[in-house]
Amino acid sequence: MTQGCTREDQDFTRRLPDFAALRAKVAGISPDPPERLAKFRERYGLRITLLADPELEPAAAYGAVKDGKTLRSTFIIDPTWTIRWYERGVKVPRHAEQVLSVLREIVTADRELDPAIRFRRAYRATADEPVDKATVERLLQAAHLSPSCFNNQPWRFVVAEGESLTALKEALTGGNYWAKRAPVILAVASKPDLDCRLAGGRDYFLFGCGMAVGNLMIQATRMGLIAHPIAGFDPEKVKEALRILEEYVVIALVVVGYHGDPNLLSDKHKTLEYGPRERKPLAEVAFWRYFGTKEAGNGK
């Protein structure tokens, strides 16, 4: 109930509709007990959520305790529970406005395409610089957190290494000459009975592998890596190189590496490396209301 807290909470209460318009919730955390906070809230007509932290537990976890006392601090937490901005040792005047303005910037950025989705593409110029095992493991963890039908987790990955990598590179088609420089190539394999097989031609195993590879590519891009899935290989030779059982479908090899010198690519591929990304107009693949109709309500 200090002057600072009162002013701060009134400022945030006044700005609450602006925060709500950004789909943000505002909560104030204080060492006071709930009853005291309830009185405080009522006395000053506060409308933000107030939370009691008498043991200074969240306060300590957020680094907002100094010499046993709380430091007035603000944290902006995004929908994935990631702290995107913070300030410790906050000055109350104009603070709510400042937070609102930072939040607006963050929300505006998050309404754009995810940077990794926007940046990712089928880059071919991998460096021969090695990628360490912990990094490759992180890519596999990302893939493995993908959803699947009934959580069947139909994906199997084989990371080629040493002689299996050498043999795998012999299974590439000529057009994938560039992948021979890559430090890491991993195979994605599955078979129909590792996943649901439902009416209407719905075999889920390859769809599941696709979602997993989607995660893998995002994680790689974020870590500064190229992760380029290819289909240009001899599947029998790949199975032999990696000792993959006959009944598996090797749906893709994913070529992984840091960005290298595009001058080592063919002229065609050098142009593609930084050329425009080609996609059909969205209206040819995405429809509203009914299949094949571009605008809502047009009928078929």
Next chain:
Amino acid sequence: MTQGCTREDQDFTRRLPDFAALRAKVAGISPDPPERLAKFRERYGLRITLLADPELEPAAAYGAVKDGKTLRSTFIIDPTWTIRWYERGVKVPRHAEQVLSVLREIVTADRELDPAIRFRRAYRATADEPVDKATVERLLQAAHLSPSCFNNQPWRFVVAEGESLTALKEALTGGNYWAKRAPVILAVASKPDLDCRLAGGRDYFLFGCGMAVGNLMIQATRMGLIAHPIAGFDPEKVKEALRILEEYVVIALVVVGYHGDPNLLSDKHKTLEYGPRERKPLAEVAFWRYFGTKEAGNGK
């Protein structure tokens, strides 16, 4: 060649191995012409990259020009070309150390799992709050930027609306009762001849749809949305509801909405909503060197 620039560039040169260890490159940009920068670099033994910006073009684009003069500024740019941190009006003393410490925090975070991959799961408690069309379009754009075999883009999306949404909800199985509250459901459909069909059972259409849905889920999660792909529906009824042609495979419906009240879920689903994420041990799905061997060099 001012004292500030000299000191700053020498500080960054001294720290260059630390930056390199984080896979970061350091470049200094100045309005001086290249020849002058070359002399400067040589005279002071600088090893960072120096770039000439005589017209103040990048400088202006980065907001580092004030009253026609450059503002000493620093930007940390990540592998997706996103500015992650910046400071305008930099003070030289201890600046290189500060930048290194901020960068270390960012790189450490980026070596962890992508927050959207970590946070995403098959949430069921959607709010009935509407999701605007621009937001759904953003999800579709993200999906459409996914890679595909020969860039065939085999995915087709139908966003149910109005009577088609009502009809679609009738096609859900009982276990998906929760999806009836969702403001948006979209169907993902394709057919084999929209994509490559290669030797070794490699039909790419559903793998491609999977990668696209992977992107869609990441984008949705980042925007604070649930995007939950389901298989529990009658495919014939879905085709009828959305007027999808018979030869297509409707591989998934994706249920989209903001997070709502988990108390509206069945007891089983309420527990699942915030329960632990279940995955097989990574070593059961990912192998090094050869299929089915957990450790490199173990043989088959």
